[in-house]
Amino acid sequence: MTIEDTRPRSARYVGRSVQRVEDPRLLSGQGRYVDDITLPGMLHAAFVRSPHARARILNIDASDALALDGVVAVYTAADLAWLNPMVATGPMRDGILAHSRTPLATDVVRHVGDPVAVVLARSPYLAEDGRDLVDVEYEPLEPVLDPLAALEPDSPLVDEALGTNNISHLEESAGDVERAFAEADHVTRLRFHSGRSTAAPIECRGVVAKYEDRAGGRYTIWASTQMPHLLRMFVAPVLGVPEGRVTISSPDVGGAFGLKCTVFPEDVVIPAVAKLSGRPVKWIEDRWENLAAGVHSKDMICTMEIAAKADGTMTAFRGHFVTDSGAFSSIPFTPLVDSQCAGIYLTSCYDVRDVAYSVDNPLTNKCQIGAVRGVGWVPGQLAREVAIDQLARELGKDPVELRLQNMIGPDVYTTAFGQTYDGGSYAEALEKARDAVDYASFRERQAKAREEGRYIGVGFSPFVEPTGWATASAAAGGLPNGYYDTASVTVEPDGSVTVTTGLHSHGQGHETTLAQVTADELGVPMESVRVVFGDTDSSVFGMGTYASRSAVLGFGSIRESAGQVRDRLLRLAAILLEADPGDVELVDGVAGVKGVPGKTVPLQQIALFGYFGGTARPEDVQRDALTATSGYSPGETYANGCAAAVVEVDVETGLVEVEQLVAVEDCGVQLNPTIVKGQVAGAIANGIGVALLEDLVYEDNGEFVSGSLLHYLYPSTTEVPELDLLTIETPSAVSVGGVKGVGEAGTISAPAAIVNAIADALSPFGVVIDRTPVTPEYLRRKLRDAERTREAS
């Protein structure tokens, strides 16, 4: 859909760093998060979870728990047999298996943290006491832990019903890859293991539910989710009721980062036990559960090959991506959100026409893999960008020059796999990052430092990020489902404005940015606009917020609906002003006639006339009043940019210090530059974690040992330096307002820049960095190995 609208309108808010509307509430402790919700008669839930990676459940004895004063009920899978299974389908095509599960484990537990039973009690403390008294007898089974071994025909199966561990195998190629590799002057190969990390928002998940036995049964569910409508769509069929009998309300959400756009067993179990117990039930996830049984991400064994000519021209890419998928296919995005995203965008900003990838998704007895900020783009970016640096070293080329030599131009470009980029600053972003680290003098500084026994290095990571996730971009990304959004704009009788949207805000500041957009479109003060979202009863249907989509979808859907209302307002004003509608302008909530000072009418009066002006009003206003609802599904939008890192490695301790981190971001037209910077900074910090710290570890027997924030390390104020945040604005060639979206860029770009910087610092040692996180012990091991090899030769 294209919106042709050439009426002059001055953007007063869009592009300005207006202060956030939500801040006073959040700063004064008046945010309302899911754990702040209390209902009369409410019970508290605690889940009994598997301590084993894989085991058969022989018996569950809840009698001691039930004997405890204050414990009201204990439910197991047998009590929930009336629920329909939860099914992850993913894109329905050959090579992809649907996977179904019951919300509570039936005969077999499949990972540490797999829910087995739920205890309801009068208080959370008593629920936990009860949980500790539920006696589950297990027969441990041999766990499947190595994703490559899981692909072997003789591997034990995580889910016998599937007959295989590999829930999806895909292959795709373009051009003539075989020939390109056969004819290459040089081929570089890299096997890279991207580590297992997760979102770990500071607010864990939570669900509060009540069931009312009226009108055939109604569920009201408060959930810490990014996508209220989609959650309703997935939960209702499992509960066996039409969507109309489920209300999902997502109050303030304390960070999500993709974790909360998954449908979890608890989302179903809590409403189900509210029905069974006849009481409202609250469950608040604890941190161990969040780390052990939410979603994990990015654990991928990547094989990357690049064919090149002697002059540095890259002619072909070939990648194989194996995601260590965990025990269940996550709903709705499945582990393809990692592996396929790594493969299908493999060429990124490089003009490489011969390209092939394959992906495998073996199930293992670990936590499920789901969408987390940056998804599979992060491992894909790591594999490609680390391999490009390796190629540059092997060819004796400068890594920046080699990249520039192979880069696409700034105009609209269609990749070998058919994604059509909407124009961007691909080379310019890299050049800007290069200049920001003073690359010209860096080598000299590096040489001097080496003389002093200090090892510094620099690394670059230019990227392209699919944003504005909509039907077109999803299809281009291999996930051909419909994605769009709607917004409804109402000018109320007193002239104030209400916008409802199915998008969701959990830190992004939509109450601010979407109000900015609306105010500009209508010509009203921003303070008069209220943005309503997060409740399926009060918001129009929408897909929720993830995949850096909301700026694009919000702008487009609001511009269309607000434009319709504005048009009605102008015609109403023209009647009141006895002027031609074409001569009327609406600025700051006051309509006036162009060139006739003093002839004005305030919005209140226009609105009141719009609602109650009888037959003097235009016919469409008599019918539709001042509400318009409209949808938007943009063409493909892609942000781009580049991260550059300067690090110092202490070769004695293996410790890496990030001395400088530059992020050049081109997300098209920015709605609010301060908010954009905040998004980039947060994503970059996350990227530092992915590169250096964050690791979800399973022992050889499948035991999970990263269940606290003491073990799952994550960047604090002392690990994130002052960042250099730079921007370029290349308006999108396709989206309304030229907006592209931001949100994941830093997480995609930073890890590869840091890894390349470390490899650069350690180039005198011949160390190959082949995994994340690059921890001190890993680096020390690599350095020791390198030394041993040197001594042996």
Next chain:
Amino acid sequence: METRQGNVAVEMTVNGEPMVGIAEPRTLLSDFLRHGLGMTGTHVGCEQGVCGACTVLIDGQPARSCLTFAVQAEGCRVDTVEGMAEGGALSDVQEAFRAEHGLQCGFCTPGFLAATEALLAENPDPTDDEIRDYLSGNICRCTGYQGIIAAVRRAAQTRKAASA
């Protein structure tokens, strides 16, 4: 005073107001504030003593309310985020967080605000390194800390200017 179930009445002064509530001896201060007194501004992010979201001031000292039993705060002065704004106007520290975009989802924010108050009481003119060091026990997943550090700097300056 002990009740029949072993529960005790706990008294403390919260944001200047005397308050009393019933708690089990094992009740955490975070739960006592949030669920006992209904003051949900203090947040819980880990209950492992790591994230700092639950930070409040006990007799002026920053403390992790998830590692403190309610009974340990008996008779103490406890300050939480709800008490910071005066007469509906945000405090200087809160204003600084708003001005510098020191928050996104807002979940870590009450803990950071409490820690900042404690820092500025101890050290009215901290360097960036001192700010980073002092706040390293509070984690934020949203902001990458850039806005938070800038906010603390700004709050320090505002306070200095106001007292000059």
